[in-house]
Amino acid sequence: MDRFSVFSARLVDKSENFTSGHRACQGCAEALAVRLVMKALGRDTIVAMSTGCMEIISSPLPLTSWKVPWIHNAFENSAAVISGCESGMKAMMRKGKLPAKKINFVGMGGDGATADIGMGALSGALERGHDMIYVCYDNEAYMNTGIQRSSSTPFGASTTTSPAGKASMGQHTRKKNMAQIAVAHNIPYVATACSSFPFDLMEKVKRASETPGAAYVHILSVCPTGWRIQPHDAIKYGRLAVDACVFPLYEVVNGKYSLTYRPQRIIPVKEYLGGQGRFRHLTEKQVEQIQAFVDTDYQKIVKLSDEV
């Protein structure tokens, strides 16, 4: 995929399937990620969305930000609902009750809905091989209810249920690697993306929609409120996460890994952790420990993507 080019922004489709008037916090990169995903998918899309930030901010009852058929469901079952939609529509098309048409079936959820609560339903849907896309918006905690830790919260981050203090260094377990779990289901397409790299993100979502069978896209969505950063830095921290190799951008097509973005200069993890309030309490030693984790994980991905 090509490197970021400022001039191609104008060539992107101007139609919006996710409208303004949503109630996300200032500088919410997750709302931006939803917007970009909907741009890539277009109008012929059915979305099932779990409880979470994006559901709350986009559909306060008499209003909706969506321009596509959208259904809200409980935390655990967006993957189950969308796989039911897919099977139902397929049957209706086969019986001639609906005109045959390519429709994108998209399940969406935050990291809590994906990695914690909806894990079982998602695993089942991926295993059954429905022609659907599951998009996870990972802001690394339950931000909607006030920054509680999820299994996607990174090592060392301070949240309201893993607070840093005298006896605690914040989150003491490591982040669950959902993309690798999806890869382990042997599905045709898995990708990681970040809203700070919009062209890369849209490219991956388009490829996921073209892939027959289940596809999983994991999107790192910076949350200024929960990460304790300035709203205008939301895009910058997404870039730093990718440049520090904390969140490598790669895709796995039929089990074949490829890194879609290799940082020209890999920055130390310290630069990424530095400005964030949730990592403010970390000691030198803990930062070194995180650096070691990141290096090992990144080398694994590099090794897998270099294999031919």
Add this chain to the structure above:
Amino acid sequence: MAKPMEQITWQELEIGAVVTEVGSARQYHTGSWRSERPVVNKDQCIKCGVCWLFCPDISIVRAAEGHFEADLTYCKGCGICAKECPVGCITMVGEEE
């Protein structure tokens, strides 16, 4: 939606709380949240559209002259456009009374 949001009662909702009007959130003006507003220097703007692409509130619109500017009805004043503009032609100005 014919009625403003505040005046709708529960009896008037569709069965199953289905919302039948697409994109109706546009009647909720998030611009009132703003404490700073982006101001574009039209002469410096290279009309690239990066601010438009990165706006989480979809509040950047293309003006008739070709440059991009914020629709203040929805702009929440996050400042991402000012930060990401490659030529730095957007400045955040404090809202006054």
